[in-house]
Amino acid sequence: SAVISQKPSRDICQRGTSLTIQCQVDSQVTMMFWYRQQPGQSLTLIATANQGSEATYESGFVIDKFPISRPNLTFSTLTVSNMSPEDSSIYLCSVETSGGVNEQFFGPGTRLTVL
Amino acid sequence: AQSVAQPEDQVNVAEGNPLTVKCTYSVSGNPYLFWYVQYPNRGLQFLLKYITGDNLVKGSYGFEAEFNKSQTSFHLKKPSALVSDSALYFCAVRPTGANNLFFGTGTRLTVIP
Numbered sequence: 001s002a003v004i005s006q007k008p009s010r011d012i013c014q015r016g017t018s019l020t021i022q023c024q025v026d027s028q029v030t031m032m033f034w035y036r037q038q039p040g041q042s043l044t045l046i047a048t049a050n051q052g053s054e055a056t057y058e059s060g061f062v063i064d065k066f067p068i069s070r071p072n073l074t075f076s077t078l079t080v081s082n083m084s085p086e087d088s089s090i091y092l093c094s095v096e097t098s099g100g101v102n103e104q105f106f107g108p109g110t111r112l113t114v115l
Numbered sequence: 116a117q118s119v120a121q122p123e124d125q126v127n128v129a130e131g132n133p134l135t136v137k138c139t140y141s142v143s144g145n146p147y148l149f150w151y152v153q154y155p156n157r158g159l160q161f162l163l164k165y166i167t168g169d170n171l172v173k174g175s176y177g178f179e180a181e182f183n184k185s186q187t188s189f190h191l192k193k194p195s196a197l198v199s200d201s202a203l204y205f206c207a208v209r210p211t212g213a214n215n216l217f218f219g220t221g222t223r224l225t226v227i228p
Contacts, residue, residue, distance in 0.1 A: 004158075031214055042205065043159075043218040058215075092159065096214065103149060104216060106159040 002027055002095050004107035012113045013083055020079045021110045023093030028073035031096040033104070034066070038089045046091075049076040083114045117142045119208050121219035128196045129227050136191040136222045138206030147209040148189040149216065150180055154202045162204075165189060176200070196226045 003026040013019050023032065032049040046066055047055040055068035070076040080087050093107040118141045128134045140146065150162040163174025170182045180191045189206060206219040 033215055042220045043216075045215045045217075048214060094159075103161040103164050105161065106151075108158040 002029060002097055002105045004093060004095060004105060006091075006093055006107040006110050008110060009108065010111040010113075012115065014115055015084055017083055018079055018081045019083065019112060020077050021091055021093075021112075023076045023078070023107055025074045025095050027097070029095040029097055030073070031104075032070060032076045033094045033096075034068065034076070034078045035092045035094060035106075036089045037092060037109070043092065046078070049078075080112065083112075085114045088112060088114045117208065117210055117217045119206055119217050119219040121204075121206055121222045123222050124220070125223050125225070127225045127227060130198055131195050134193050134196045134200070134224065134226070136204050136206075136224060137188070138190060138219055139186070139188045140206075140208045141187065142208050142210045142217070144211030146211060148180075148182060149207040149209070150174065150178070150189075150191050151205045151207060151218075152202050153205065153221075159205070162191070196224075198226045198228050200224060201226050 005024045007022045034046040035043045036046055037043045045058050046061045047057040049055050049068050049070040051070045065081055067079045090109040090111050092109045094104045096104045120139045122137055148165040151159045152162050153159050162178050163172050165172050165182045173179045178193050180189055182189050204222050207216040209216050
């Protein structure tokens with residue numbers, strides 16, 4: 001398994017500002033992902049954070065809005081840029097450890113409210 | 116297109132009774148299947164997975180799930196529900212060759228004392 005921490009755990013932000021969410025894992029992992037869980041809805045994958053290269057974004061998500069960094073195998077950041085109330089959501093980091101088909105482990109999430 | 120369906124938004128069951136949370140999927144190839152649970156104000160926790168082999172897989176907290184290829188289903192079950200099982204349950208699939216998961220919309224399970 002992997003222990004994942006996220007900072008901040010929650011935040012309330014003003015429209016038009018940006019917030020950077022950090023994800024730290026206690027061990028080196030190959031795959032890191034960022035998901036969004038909008039109120040009352042399921043999880044949607046935003047992007048796969050690739051170490052040493054640009055993130056791979058899913059349809060409907062773009063780098064300008066959700067820039068991602070992954071400087072090493074234990075850390076990643078997701079920035080929510082130029083926020084609007086529609087960005088209010090829980091943002092979750094997840095990791096998959098290497099070797100075989102392993103389950104993904106999820107961080108506790110960052111609850112973002114945009115006013 | 117990949118899709119995961121959890122037809123019931125809410126499932127209520129009396130404590131001690133068996134429970135079933137349904138999941139069907141539409142994914143190409145032979146996907147890997149997962150169940151996760153989300154307790155209030157807590158992160159998503161892995162329950163169990165099906166990769167290959169025996170169609171009945173056992174997981175954490177006494178849960179099990181049955182893979183049915185012909186019906187493309189992966190229903191979550193538990194023989195005797197506990198009040199502490201009350202939570203939000205998500206079914207997820209990982210298509211062949213993909214790294215990411217596709218999630219269902221979730222089913223809120225309430226176990227009534």
